[in-house]
Amino acid sequence: MIALLDRLRLFTIREFTTHWGRTVASIVVLTVCSAFLVAVIGISGSLTGSIEKLTAGLAGNAALEISGVTDAGFPQQVRADVAGVPGVAAAVPMLRASAGPDSDRLLVLGVDSSSTALDSDLKGAVRGDALASLLSVPNGVLAGPGTGFTKGQQVQLGPARITIAAVLEGKQLSQLNGGHYLVAPLPVAQRITNRVGQLDSVLIVAQPNTDAAQLASALTTAVAGRALVSTPSARAAQTGNAVVMVRFIASMGAGLAFVVSAFLIYNTMSMALAGRRPVISMLRAIGARRQTIVRDVLAEAIVFGVVGGVLGAGLGVLAGRYAISLLPGAFTQMMEARLQYLLPWYAIPVAVLAATLTNVAASAVAARQVYRVAPVEALAPVGASRADVVSTRLRVAAALLGVVLVAAALIIQRAHLGLFAAAALGFAFGAEIVLAFACAGPIVGAAAALARRLGPAGVLAGVNIDRAPRRVWATLMTVTIAVGMTITITGANADATRSARESFASLADTDAWVSMSAEDMIPTTLLPDDFVDRVSAVPGVGRVVQEQLAFATLAGTKALVYGVDTGSNDSTFHALDAEHQRRLLAGEGIVLSRDLARTLGVSSGDELGVQTPTGEKRVRVLETISHFSGAGGTAAISLVLMRDWFARPGSTTLQVDAAPGVDANQMISAVRAALPPEVHVYAGTAALDGISEAMQEGLVLSRIMLVIVAFIAAMALLNTLTLALLERRRELGILRAVGSSRRFALRMVLAEAAAIGVVGAGLGVVFGLVDQYFYSLLATDMLGIDVTCRPGPLLAVFTAAALALSLLGSIPPALRAARLNIVDAVSAD
Template sequence: MSPIGTVAARFRLLALRDSLIHWKRTAIIVAIVGVSSALLVSVLTTYGSITASVARLSEAIAGDAAFTVHGATDAGVGADMTAVLARVPGVRAAVPVVQQQVEFGANGERATTLLMGADSSIAALRSPLTDAILPAVLRNTEILTTQNAIVAGRNSGLAAGERVEIGGTPLFVVGTVDAPELNRGDFVLAPLGLAKQVSGRPDQVGAVHIVLAENADPAVVRDGLVAAAGDAYLVSSPGYEVDQAAQSTRLLSTSALLVALVAFVVAVFLMFNTMHMAVSQRRTSISILRAVGADPRLIYAHLLVEGAVYGLVGAVLGIVAGILLGRNTIGHLPAFAIQAITAEISYGVGWYAPVLAVLAALVSCLIAAAGAGLQVFRMSPVEALGGLARPVRTVSPASIAAGVCGVALLAATGYLAMAADGQAALLATVTFPLGLLATLFAATRPLVGLCIGLARPFGSVGLLAAATLARVPRRTWTNVATVVVTITVATAVSGALTSMADSTTKSYASLVNTDVYVTRTPADVLPAGALIDPSIGDRLRELPDVTRVVPGQWAYADVGGALVTIQGLLPGSNAVTSAAMSPDARERVLAGAGVAVSRQLADTRGYEVGDTLRLTTPSGPKEVRVEEVISTVSVAGGTLAMSLPHLQEWYARPGATYYELELRPGAAVDDVMERIRADLPSVMYVYSGAEALHGTTAALAQAGVIAVALQWTIAAVAAIGLLNTFTLAVLERRREIGVLRAVGALRRHTTGMIVAEACAVGAVGGAIGFVAGLALQYVSCRVLGVLTGFPVAFEPEPVAVLMAGSAVVICLVGALFPAIGAGRSTVSEALAER
């Protein structure tokens, strides 16, 4: 037989046959790996699809462009800058482009599409946009001769001959073009002048793309562009939008990714437990191999190969499930998290996602198999002759080292949760479970002692259970640790989610002080973007039940290279940022003396009260003082609050993106809102302060729904692993049960023994898991506070007690049914069990 054939035969005898016989155990191991791999693939593909979609659109527009000149906000670049930039030495072409998401009515429903506008200079880019525009113009020459004519992409929902109104301008669709590479075909093309008019900025373009002359030095040209743009505009590479998209979703993606990594930490532990029992079940066969001269290193190597096979099979199944999960998730991302992204997001699977999933699965399974397989070296050949296994030492150099590592990891968790800033704080959610497991391993002896003490009061069956618990301390520890992990994760998830929701509601409580909001966006989306027609504000002030109208504005802007949200405020506003300021700081900010920055932005950029910020604005550089660092939930890279007049003047954004309405006492809010809706254009949204609070908190809850779903999946996997652990623990003892039956024990005695053992283990594990769960909830609240920029109050939930109590129920379910089956078997069947 060839060497490969010999290895395959040994693998079939040592591992494959046993795996097929105990197929349920094998299926559970593969399922644990598959779920963890699916979570990782889902997270990587979901957020990778966002940046990939933005990159595709950016490349489809920019083409051969080496640089892009754009504004700090969506106000764009002055149209007269195109000629200035074109005169910079080394520039072959300066191509002005309008790129903006717009809303229109179609078939009685609202829809959005990407408005693209360009002139003849677009040919210099040689991009997919050029390939779409030139044939469209040649086929539809009416776009050059017909007033307000546009060409629509096939997936925009518009057809040739259709009339549509966008941005208050009536437009006529003269034709359609099939260009799926350009925003998946969801766009409208218009001549540059018309596009500027439709966008609401007749004197601005979205950006100017720069094509270099042949042999031009990019560094020299960039310096010339920066000098020409002055401090009014930014010069970046065409990939700037990709970086901004990554920033706007970094909080969600990082949180979800680390939760997926926690899933692998839990999975390694569960796989170790299961494989440890699998090796224990093969004790006799392994001892026989040792007795006939088999090298334990060879047996150990086969166990590692078996673990790798589990990892590969589980990873393949997990990749398929993760792709399906990610495809579903991409359609349920919170709107406020992606509203700054103009690209149509399409789902895609990058090559790195399956590769990382396979590597993570292999490493996890190999770690589990390596740890579980170490007992091979402790098995004596004498056991093949029916001898007893060596007694297990509960205190050893390994347990002492584990205790030291556990304490160090728990100490690191405390430091990360209390002192670390930004993304580093998320590591606390990984170090805590690792430190907890290591500490529990070092505390095997007292844990076993607690279980024994709780089992003895059950009478004669309790004494039997206590003896069993003492005889196999490592199995007892495995069962207790599995209960602890299950209850810890479940308690922490439920508590942290509730605490986050409660703290968010309190943080946004000032929204309900406004009677009515009028915006261009729904309540669950930040009211940023296009400005509201000023005449609407005048109409609102004329309403009989309205006593005060306070305009406000949200905008996305580049501050120090980071994408942040800026809010413009006036006195009387109930905005969250205004409510978060102290009275003195609020007065100074509203007077225009300075700005307030969110904790998230301050920590990221190192800002402190009294620092001077330099802002790049269309009206030139502006220096402002940081009056206060406020605690508020931030979107993108943070939030900056300033006076509305300064925002309007500096960033060339006259007007408002929302209005706060105060009604006379006794006015019926619902009736007033109905009259406002009837009087305003259909593109406007009208909702109450209570609806604004509900929409905002619901959007934030949706932002965390992916991470929460992942953590609940982890808890479910842990619960399944717990059931599996107890089931295997009972099945492993069928021979032991047969011996007890042979010496006269009744079925009810053997069943009662296992029930007493399960109750003791469940009680100890549930109690420790309850305390550890509250600790992890506290850590999670601290971490969430660092990431969101406002404190998340730690509030223990009564449901945590029920979760701890459920540990006993899970243990009983996992042990009772196989115990009954083992008790019903005949003595000869049980004694023959291997």
């Protein structure tokens, strides 16, 4: 043990303190990647955890739940029908609806006295003093701790004016939906939401020793297709599917971040071991075994991994909270729960473990050099040792591994694995790296040939490149990764946003849209019944087309359903040919987005069973279309069927066109003046821009990942160029001693960096274009639209930026080379 501690103190710890910059660079890479993983897990966990927490808080000891197919709920009679089913101890009715402005939606909970049968978070709210206050105040409600309301305050909410009978207090009630809710007697809640006689949920408390499967079957028979019978946790599962786009982007980002970090860690450790060859030689000379040295290296890797993982965990929590606040409402509004940041318990342990394993794996690959270093050989200059030569067998193995990774990426992409398809891009990126390693000779040769064209200083730079192929390849690949990732992320984001915008282009053909939601939200709130007449009576209005949107559960999958009418400019209707438009309007069937059709396992011509508040309906699938489905999938039926099947009379949007000769902007102003201020009236172009903005906000994780990769690449590039200078410190001193000027040394380092930057940028452009195309294939599958890959004019900008990055990274080591003290450089270390 004493010998071990002395060895670590004399060699390992001394190495850390001598080259502290290298140590910091390694920890920074791991910290950033760990932070990204914690942020990703936190975002995904928050999206599903918020609804899980709310559902568990309301359901209590309920075994099953009767829930509505849409947010219109189901008739109150269903509660009476299921209450008499054998095995039901209590059937607790509940209305759960959102109300208020989009910026601060409140969850309205309508309950009655039977809710005391639930062992839920609300149990304390509907008894005692709070219940007495609620019953004594006309139109009274109980306000959650997070609403900001005060006792006795009167609030206009929807068509009803309510009075805050009391403000609830306590930790448990504060945690329920973040405290943003109102508890009201069931009749009051129905008036607030304008849904008299309707329920959203009936929570079933089972009698002791009741068989759950038999009870569910009996309840399904009693419901007769008018509602859904499932466990309370089924809501969270549907919500998780509905926000799959955000989770897909987050998961893909985490995978890419760790692929990049593994390479950069290998890069750093490989350079570090090359710089420590004299130390390794000394250890070998005094009798140390290769296995002992490798174990020390891996022990370092474990320590670095744990430290970087723990540091990154704290940053990841902050990044996750920030990213959650940036998610657009269009991607989260299908969640009745208020989005809260909820970090799963396993997030930090997984991040620390992932960072440690990544560091150990990359360090283990780099530590193979130890087995090729002999005591005398290790004292040779860089390039003279066989440890600097890449064996043919290793290159062949890398080529085979690259082929396997390419095949795995293609198989995953074609298998339609949903969220797990995010791994395909990581496999593709890893394949490119190992294939580039297999071709390291020609790549390094190209850099050396280019350097020799840069004058006398470039000739020496070319010699230096030839003598250290491993180091040059690693440095060059750092530039390649920076360029490739930049092109992939920015190009893929542009492709996805442009393709989504093109799929909604027909929205701009309408002069004005009227809804209760802003243009970047999905309009699912019903408009008052008299709005059609009021808008039609506005001077200058030529035509009004009604439409209705609602989130509905189709065969267990939550999807956005469009109810369209004649003359609609909605994108789902516009994507059909004339014959299918006629059949859809005639009520002959349903149109599904491709991803929803694949999830449901149906295609054109198949029959689909749809549960509705009026019972199950059988409908023919008319067509499957390409349509942006960031919210789980889309479907379209005629407006007549929408109103009839789902018991949702009215419309959620009005498409308004100006009369011939009337200025559209003036017409929009007139319509806006004729309606209440809480109603949103916006132009068709604004509706289209709202979709683009929501898409851009949904891709915020990709932009964060781009910044992270650029930061890591810049750190790694500076580190490798500095290490390269340390390797050639004595050579540079000898050049100075024989008459070389400081300017010549400066030009030599800059020539080497320029050659590496140009070749690395060129290879990065190739990698970026390939990955951008592959991303478009994955996005087409995940987003439900045809995402086309269109390289933009920014390619030249990215290439120039990469060259500038490599030159900037080379300036500190170049200045250090120019200022090198001759005596210190040629003296023994």
